[in-house]
Amino acid sequence: MLGLNGRDTTLLVIVAALALLAPFILNPFPTDSGLAQFNAGYPDLMQRFAIFGIFVIGFNILFGLTGYLSFGHAAFLGVGSYAAVWIFKLFTYNVVPAILFSVVIGAIFALAIGFISLRRSGIYFSILTLAFAQMSFALAYSVLSNPKFNLTNGETGLQVYADDPQMFHGDHLPNLPHLFGLSMRANYEMSVGAWDFNFNAGYYVCAALLLIMFYLSMRIFRSPFGMMLRAIKSNQTRMTYTGLNARPYALAAFVISGMYAGLAGGLMAAVDPLAGAERMQWTASGEVVLMAILGGTGTLIGPILGAGFIKYFENIFSKINDNVLHGWFAFLPDGLEDFIVAILHPFIGKGWHLTLGILFMLVVIFLPGGLVEGGQRIGRLFRRKSGKDDAEKATQSTPAE
Amino acid sequence: MSKSNLTRRGLLKTGAVAGSGLALPTIFTAQSASAFINDPTGGTVTLGFNVPQTGPYADEGNDELLAQKLAVEHLNGEGDGGCLNTFSSKALRGNGILGKKVTFVTGDTQTKSDAARASAKSMIEKDGAIMINGGSSSGVAVAVQGLCHEAGIMFMVGLSHSNDTTGKDRKANGFRHFFNAYMSGAALAPVLAKEMGKDRRAYHLTADYTWGWTQEESIVASTEAIGWETVNTVKTPLASTDFSSYIAPVLNSGADVLVLNHYGGNMVNSLTNAVQFGLLDKQVNGKDFKIVVPLYSELMAAGAGENIKGVLGSMNYNWQLDNEGSKAFVKSFGEKYGKPPSNSAQTCYSQVLLYADAVERAGSFNPCAVGEALEGFEFDGLGNGPTLYRAEDHQCFKDVLVVRGAQNPTSQYDTLEIVEVTPREQVMYPPNHPMFGGDAASLGECNDGA
């Protein structure tokens, strides 16, 4: 079906189901319960899950398949956002042209930077991309935001002002990004008993694109082109000896992943019409690397898991504070309670960077395949155990016979 | 085939959701019963405190958070009541806001526009916050103010000094308690003229982003008005950590005053470097060389250590201010946390009280009603002396402090001493001042999110 084999189709169906039912899945706790703070099913975070999912899927096409570690991918996300906001400013709040334009701009930037950076590989490639991204950040943050030539609006971020031309903006249209009149912020809240579920237009636009992009990446992974990219990773020299020029393939992968990043940037602007320069900083690129590694590079589903994990961490875990902890451990004797809270204190709330860093190191050290590998190992463990149980049952049952 | 069915079903589902979205064109979540977004229904009301908790401004954010927590306590009638006893408006009675107990949620801005908007959105969408307060940079303030305006939530701007926040980027749903770059210039200029004379030559180092530019523009204008000459204005990249190559040429430029339009870590380093170069020991044009840091904060003073001795600057508030409101606030803050409050702490504390008071006076949480109650509001007793929230641009007008690095501080808390309290008439400007967006700047329509 759709040119996929059975397993991949199952995976696609699972991802589709997860994406479409996210408002339910991410809001498992009743709104007024103490656990409600672990709910992630509010529009902004769901949108981020989908957008960063797209971003990391694209990054994974480059890093997971070819092994080229780009430390400057956030630059493409940034230019994508700027491109989209400029469409909003000049032409229309409709997200379709904005998103298309951001993909095109992402592709152009990726082509230019990739063409130069891919002349080197390994650490040199990483440093080249890092250098380009830092240059873009510096330019966007101050140089290109001077009053005479204000392309990026610097620190504040590019936004739409009331006196912008917006040539094709009609009075009947929402004064916010919209899809042919459907505001990206349009939200329907469904209350079922103690639960509230949010269905948000912006999220479903992102989720639909996530599915398309996931499908595309599947096709790339399974295609001869994907095979070629894997060949670059495993042994580029041998590939060259067989008479193949690796660079065009690597460049194609780079541009594709740049387009994914541009799309993600465009979507970020579409759900929230502001483009900030911080999106391009090298630490933002580092975050994408973290997501890909945590989830599992080179796997299909890994990047989505990694993106979800880190965004959940950033937005939910960072809000756990001492009061919450005291609430959890209130059943313990006072001294013990304080002791446990004191031990956990550095790792929670504003210490989430520390926890993230430790987790990340553990994953790189023990689980090079990321969460996906972890899942597989656990799965194997259970399978083996249940297999053993069966065997035991068999041996036990024999004498009874 | 089952799969195509599934996709079709998925599409249908999306369609249905989109349809219902169209049928109910609500922006953000809004219960159909309420007239405006996040109308608190139960016995509690939730405020959102959005401050930097990670990144270089984490300590400043922490200070803001301490003050906000204290304000919530006082609103709920716990503790000693602080400024509730000195506030000129007596609408607050220590029983929460409109009888509802005040609770709060916190978010981490990371001092990045993006992250700040994300955490603000999460507080609005998930936690149902009715007001957002805090922040420690103008870029973040403008970004979050825009978001709150679109969403229909009140935004009480935290620390933000750029003219733009209540200038060209002013918004109907945002109010600023902090002073701004123009006021710094207006307050500093007379003191500079008195202390350094009227024929000085100034050299500016300016952080190369929006806030730096507005401050440079303001200080250049106000110092040239007292007769100073501007020798050079040099932009320094925000990411700079070492300013030696910008400071080395200063002595040979013929300038006898160095103005550092830097904030936070930038200012700590540029001032440290300038002192290392011995600028303060030199004489140029027959006068003692001087350094001016137009915007001071307690944390910057702590970071720069000994180097701030004798260096002039301006502040929004200082705990040494001698008025009833200030004393009451310093007392309850000091008793609870064992240190005097910083000016960012005072800003956030007063804003939480002011918001609550405005709700009480308006009798409603509706942001438009609250905004109306705050517009043109004159009050006293929150620590800054008589204060006005101007209706035209939502900028707060109050006395501005000119401070100087103390020569002999007795403790780590009095490293800055107040030189002069510049009366607010001196720092007033028309709402359509060219530095503030001119006639084009507009607050826009008040939005209640309905």
Added chain:
Amino acid sequence: MDAIILQILNGLDKGSAYALIALGLTLIFGTLGVVNFAHGALFMIGAFCAVTLQKLLSLSYVVIDETKTDFMGNPLKVQAPYVEKWFGPEIGEAIINWSVPLAILFSIPVMLAIGVAVERGLIKYFYRRPHADQILVTYGLAIVLQEIIKYFYGANPIPTPAPPAFAGSVDLGVALGFDPNAIIYPSWRLIYFAFAALIIGGVFSFLQFTTFGMVVRAGMADRETVGLLGINIDRRFTIMFGIAAAVAGLAGVMYAPINSPNYHMGMDFLVLSFVVVVVGGMGSLPGAVLAGFLLGILESFASTTWATTTIPGINQVIIYLVAIIVLLTRPRGLMGRKGVMED
């Protein structure tokens, strides 16, 4: 002319820090073949060694001063350092003032220990893994280290002044025949430069003139053969990692008076120092030093008014531009060996 000399001095001064960090980086790369993204964090920890020693030396007891009041109106509690009680006020104060130079002694064992611990505990498992994995795990380590420092010391910079004797500036211009005030330079920065030269010289002579250094150099050239000769090269490489960490740490200690240390200063230097290593040539020690000073000088000249008015924004991108140009035209760097990491 004086302006040019000033900017060259600035460049040498900036370059000293770059060269010291890059020297350690390239030492680690040359010996262990590991790309260490945590090197900036080691530099930062060095600076915090100075902060820590300063805090330790100024540990205080409380004296109540009845004549003054604190912010609450209570009698003022004055912090009196123990060292002033033990050694008398003058010597005590001098000890505190000299805490940065003293921290050099304090930091060497600390940094060596941290270096060896990091190598034995973490890095050694990554020799056979791809460079990408090494980058990632050390990047994670860098985050963890800086968050730990932030937890204990906060996010605000902590002033760590130089001894009063070196706090001022020197008028170099007079000695060279310029007008007074033409070339003024801070004493501590001059000391920093001299100190960097000393350390660099020390590391080079250690590698050049000791048996240990000879073995290490042989190991850098051909690890397997040296191993086959029955020499425990691993243990020596571990020590080299410790030395590299100590060099970064010393660079940090001495940098503390120049700019007040904060927890993210390592990340600020990290990208730069990688650029330096790449420009100098991966694994080339003289290359790292040369590139460090060169880039420092280039950066200083790029930030002059003349340069920024000619090409706006040049001061923000110069380092990256140089890196890109070098990598594209001479990938092995200025002094890299032919064939080493050239693709």
